[in-house]
Amino acid sequence: MTPERTSRTGHTARVAALNVVVRGSAEVFGKVATFVWTIFAARQLTQGEFGAVSYALTLMLVLSALPNGGFEVGLVRQGSARPELLNRVFSQTQAWKSLLGVPVFGVAVLVTVLTEPSPTTALVVVLFLVAGFPEMWSSTLRSASTTIQKPWASSSALVLQRIVTAVLIVAVAWANPTPLGVAIGFCLGTFVGWVAHVVALRRAGVHLVPSEIHRAGLVDLLKDTWVVGISGMVLMALFRLDAILLQAMVGYEAVANYSVAYRILETVLFVTFSVNQAIFPVMSATTQIERIRNAYERGLAVIGFVYLPFATVCVVESGEVIQLLFGPRYVDSATPILQWLAPAPMFYAVAFFGAAVLYSRQRQVETLAAAVTATVVNVTANLLLIPRWEGTGAAVATSLSYLVHGSIILVAVRRAGIKVGVLRPLLESGVASVVLVLLLLALSTPLLVELALGGVVYLAVWTALCRVTAPEQLEVVGSLLNRVRSR
Known part of the structure; x- marks a missing residue:
């Protein structure tokens, strides 16, 4: 070079x-x-x-x-x-x-x-x-x-x-x-x-x-983006339709129980959007497959650093988290909902970044097909599960449909000639999250104390692993922290 x-x-x-x-x-x-x-x-x-x-x-x-x-x-x-x-x-x-x-x-x-x-x-x-x-x-x-x-x-x-x-x-x-x-x-x-x-x-x-x-310009823009638009509309239905179906089939109280857990999940999704705001312009501005693959995998590594420990806490400490934030009246109903929603952000990020890869390669039709398939799965699962399990059924449908969506997107990305890795970028954060699970299960202290101790242990394990297996991840984090301090 x-x-x-x-x-x-x-x-x-x-x-x-x-x-x-x-x-x-x-x-x-x-x-x-x-x-x-x-x-x-x-x-x-x-x-x-x-x-x-x-x-x-x-x-x-x-x-x-x-x-x-x-x-x-x-x-x-x-x-x-x-x-x-x-x-x-x-x-x-x-x-x-x-x-x-x-x-x-x-x-x-x-x-x-x-x-x-x-x-x-x-x-x-x-x-x-x-x-x-x-x-x-x-x-x-x-x-x-x-x-x-x-x-x-x-x-x-x-x-x-x-x-x-x-x-x-x-x-x-x-x-x-x-x-x-x-x-x-x-x-x-x-x-x-x-x-x-x-x-x-x-x-x-x-x-x-x-x-x-003017008319000509509007028509040209529509021709360039209509497939992406339909795909985005379908994805929004996939992302939000659960609450609407809950209201129609059960009522506003069921929506409240689901929204309490969903709001916790939704709060961390900004990480996906923020990272994508950085990698998508890079993908769009290059034709080099290697740069596109690196952008995807680096973005996924950052996401895993945040989302895997988040999922761990949501599964192991879900009831305590809900009680701390929303009070005791939501604990019984919202706890299983949060547990089933826990993996959804990770599945969502895998699909979101994959869709960015496809958009950068002008392969919008594949994203639309993936979105439609996942939404059909979501609606079908909701109709089957909500009548019996209400919000918990909606949470199962959400995580399942995101998993389906991400799987289809990855297949499409590889068919486009870009063999992105998924498991390797998540290795360090995955191992550190397993250690976090064991620590949280062993502790019996107030939630905030457990989260503080768990955060220190998670960061220490992740750092130690990255020094040996992925030092570039430490360089990225160090660069970000230096820029934060300099602003």
Whole structure:
């Protein structure tokens, strides 16, 4: 390798590492803020009321999948390859989301008003649906920020949005704990966050150009991304449909029990999104199979470092975790749900990164086929299991469908000529997690003490193994920590 190529590779790696740190830090703060208001709402509201809020949020996210389409993937891909087209594709993306969002959310509002027996619950759902617009627009701005390799441009706006939303919800719910108060706080906070995103990205040079929004451009963008869009819509159904089916088949209390456990799982998924924000532009900007394979495996190693010990704690200490966060009334019902959901984040990451590989190779059809198959498995399993086991059945269906999805994606990646490894990148974190299991089973101390001791032991074992078998993982972590300290 020439010195020039080595320099370019090193620069790309440093930029990717910095992007992970910045985007990951923002996501951590954002997830903490979201988790705070979720815990507060779960403790302040009745189970039925919290279930209604969770259902409204889930419905908004599921319906957002259609107007979101695959436009952001097209934005990142085209903007990374040809930066001069970024504002054009950004403008077209925002236009498509708005055009599709009006009928999708409009129909949902009409159906909700006509079918929901409680006017208050109907208003809660409507407010969450209205918040879907600024949530979609802000997401596009974050993708544009990633495309120009300046994630800090949107990170502060994301943190502001989550914190303002949490403060508003807690303040309103503290004075008058009702689902309507939570919905009002969420809607207002989301609009504040969108304004903050607009200001931050305009300073970075990303802005809406109305003259670039024309029929020919919109049609070209749709042709480039429609398969990805359908795949994303199906994946969102796979990701969120459980709560909607639970509400339809059992009721809001079952949604509350499931949402308590699912929120714990969902809180760590930002790691997958943050790492993907770093590796996907790298994949999209190269045709070298080796670089794509390395990006996938490095990303998976980082994910395993976080998700395998997370799964360990969720299986061994699930009841204690739920009681600490959400109180004793959810322990009996949510404990088995959390245990069955524990492996889902790892399965999800395997599939998510694999899909990024396929997108970078222009093989969108395979991702759609995998998503459709996994969703069929998910819906079938839910219909069979929910009537008997309610939330636990939904959790089994979720983990099973993610496993199926990841398996199909990996087969497609290897058919594309990229033989990525899965088990090898997870070796060190897997062995360290086995040690963590034994330690947690042996201890009988308060949960926070066990987690502190377990974290120290896990990190020590992982570090010792990496020094012998995978020193490059230590170099990556050290680089990230140095960048955090220098900012």
